Amino acid sequence: MVEIVDSHTHVSMLSYEGLENMALAGVKKVIGCSLFFGAKHAQTLFDHFHQMLTLSLRNAAQNGIRLFVAVGVHPMGTPEDWPRVVDALPNYLKMSNVIGLGEIGLHEGSQREQDVLKEQLKVAKEYGVPVILHTPPQNRIEITKKTMEIAASVGIEPGKMVIDHANLDIIDLIEEFGAIPGLTIRPEGITPQLLLNHLERFQRGVLNSDYSNLKPNDPLSVPRAVRYLELNGVPAEITARIARFNAEELFGI
C-alpha cells in the first residue's frame, strides 16, 4: 500500500478513532482545512484555528499522523467581521504547521462571497502560499469560472491553487487554467470506479476525503480508493502521484 496524504479534511470534526483508523489504513499526512459552520464572529474562527493547531495536532501525532493546517474564511461560515480574520491570516502563515489558505471560495457566488475570496487570495499571493478552493454542488461550471476570474484578477499563480471537489464537469476547465484538481472521494463526488475509469484525466490531482460532519462522509475514502486502484492493476507509481506526491510537492510537506 502506498503512503497516503489526505489533502483536505475538516480535522476538528474528525474523531480520535477516525484518525486512528486513517493511520491504520496507511494515511501518513493530513491537511486540516478551516470550516466552522455558521461562524458569526472572527473570534470563533480564531478559536477554531487554535483548536486545530493544538488538540487536532496532538491527536494526529498520537496516532503517528503528521497534520498540517490551512486557515481561512469558508463561505459556509463567514463572520460578520470577516476582515478581522483576513488581517490576521499573515500571522498564522508564519506558524510552522500552517501550509496555506483553505478552505476558501464561493458557495452561492454572492458579491460578499466574492469579496471575501478576493481579499484572501491577495494574502495568498503576497505570501506565496498554496490555496485550497471550494466548489459547490450547484451551478458548478459558472461558480468555477467565477472563481478563476477572481484568481486571475488577483494575479495568483494557478499552479498554487487546488480547485477542489473536481469532477468530469469541471476537470477540463481546471486543466486549462493550470490549477491542481482536488479529487474528493465520496458517493456523490468521485467514486473509486469513476477515478479508475478516468484516471488519465485526474492524474495531476490530489486525493482527499473532505471529511466533515455536514453530510455522510468517510474518513477512509482515500485508502479505499487507493486499494481499489491497486486491486485493479493500476501501477503503484501512478497511484502514489495522486495519493501522495502531488500533494507533498504542492504544499511542501
Ligand SMILES: [Zn+2]
Ligand atoms: Zn471541505
